[in-house]
Amino acid sequence: MEFLDPRAEPLAQPEPYDLSQPLEPGTTVALLANGYPDSVPFLEHIEAALSEAFDGLTFKHYDKGDASVVVSPEMLAEIEEECQAVIAAYGH
Numbered sequence: 001m002e003f004l005d006p007r008a009e010p011l012a013q014p015e016p017y018d019l020s021q022p023l024e025p026g027t028t029v030a031l032l033a034n035g036y037p038d039s040v041p042f043l044e045h046i047e048a049a050l051s052e053a054f055d056g057l058t059f060k061h062y063d064k065g066d067a068s069v070v071v072s073p074e075m076l077a078e079i080e081e082e083c084q085a086v087i088a089a090y091g092h
Helices: 040-052 073-082
Strands: 028-033 058-063 085-089
Touching: 028 040, 028 073, 040 058, 040 085, 058 073
Parallel strands: 028 058, 028 085
Antiparallel strands: none
8 A cells, every 4th residue: 555645745935024113102903804704703812912912012903804805905004104114814
């Protein structure tokens, strides 16, 4: 019997993610729910955990409402204007 690994070899080399934002007091974090079920409650848990770990953060909640659409230009502009960091989440 021969077992085959169904995963393909990657065609592209992974690139390190080097964008970051220090979470200092006064930082406003956007919590962007994708629209999948439970994405909003999941981000509420993220907010609670970050609030315990970092003093002085504020949070703004956004919800696309529909996982099949991209973030509207208006919502993106609001996030860019009001927030220094963004956490986007899928729910399931």
